[in-house]
Amino acid sequence: MGTFDRITADPRVMNGQPYIRGMRLTVKRVVSLAAQGLDRAVLREDYPEVEDEDIRQALEYAASMVEDRWAPLPPVGVP
Numbered sequence: 883m884g885t886f887d888r889i890t891a892d893p894r895v896m897n898g899q900p901y902i903r904g905m906r907l908t909v910k911r912v913v914s915l916a917a918q919g920l921d922r923a924v925l926r927e928d929y930p931e932v933e934d935e936d937i938r939q940a941l942e943y944a945a946s947m948v949e950d951r952w953a954p955l956p957p958v959g960v961p
Contacts, residue, residue: 886939886942886943887939888902888903888935888936888939889901889902889909889939889940889943890902890903890904896908900943902932902936902939902940903931903936905929905931905932907929907932909940909943909944910944912925912932912936912937912940912941913940913941913944916937916940916941922934922937925937
């Protein structure tokens with residue numbers, strides 16, 4: 883996991899949601915758009931100041947917030 887030098891979280895800004903480089907663009911918004919399959923070029927049309935590294939860090943930051951645990955699945959056919 884890298885550093886998040888483009889992600890800021892300040893309780894006084896954007897209701898405390900992490901956002902990108904002082905822009906009024908939250909990590910949640912970037913991740914949501916990426917999950918919808920929005921192309922990076924289209925995202926940059928709406929937010930021309932967004933760079934690929936901003937998007938990469940937003941996705942990595944979101945992934946770092948999710949606990950990664952392994953849980954075994956029951957055998958097939960077992961209720």
